[in-house]
Amino acid sequence: MPRAAPTLTNAQETLMTCRLLFIPLFFLCSLLLSANAPPKPGDTRLSNNFLKDIEVVNDPKFILVTHFEINVPKSYVHEEQLDRFRLKNGPLFNRFSASLSDKTWADAAEPLKPGKTYEVSIFSFAEEVTYQDCKKFCESKGALLAGAQGLSLLWEMKKDQLPLDKALLSFNNLDAYPTETKKGESIYILPFIARFSNGSWWLELITVKKKLNSDYCLVCFFKKHK
Secondary structure, three states, X not given: XXXXXXXXXXXXXXXXXXXXXXXXXXXXXXXXXXXXXXXXXXXXXXXXXXXXXOOOOOOOOEEEEEEEEEEOOOOOOHHHXXXXXXXXXXXXXXXXXXXXXXXXXXXXXXXXXXXXXXXXXXXXXXXXXXXXXXXXXXXHOOOEOOHHHHHXXXXXXHHHHOOOOEEEEOOOOOOOOOEEEEOOEEEEEEEEEEEOOOOOEEEEEEEEOOEEOOOXXXXXXXXXXX
């Protein structure tokens, strides 16, 4: 069981802290509160109709790291997953975002179905990529928007197979999670899970403004082909 500590002493984890958590808490809270606000004229939040005008992408910037299947337990309840997961496994995480709750994020992800089998692929980046690169890639492949719920289930079932010292990103429904545009720059919030070499775990949120580097990986869930 990873040892919880009030301060982070591992060099790699400290470096990841600087890169991943650079936005003040109050800014994150304001974005979360705006997620469910009624659309306004000129609202800059994007539509979740990803597949419109999207071509299949075979992009060499995305490198397959690992691929496996997960069987969703019959007891799985999407609307209760995050709070149940926090209650059961929260003490095992060195960082667990207080904003990741069923009340805030239940509508942000496509529900995984109890008893069903899904394929999961994890991709690393051969070079820096943008948020739009990732969106176009995973949605052109027909990836499910499994969000934080998918990441929590992935930890429960395959945590020993997850890459070390990487932030694994999972996409959500764009209409349900917070986005904001300032000075022509779109800011998106994504959940990620990270496994560190010192044995610690994070389940957190990251704001994505510009490019993502090799510290990150992209997690894609797919319905299993018969």
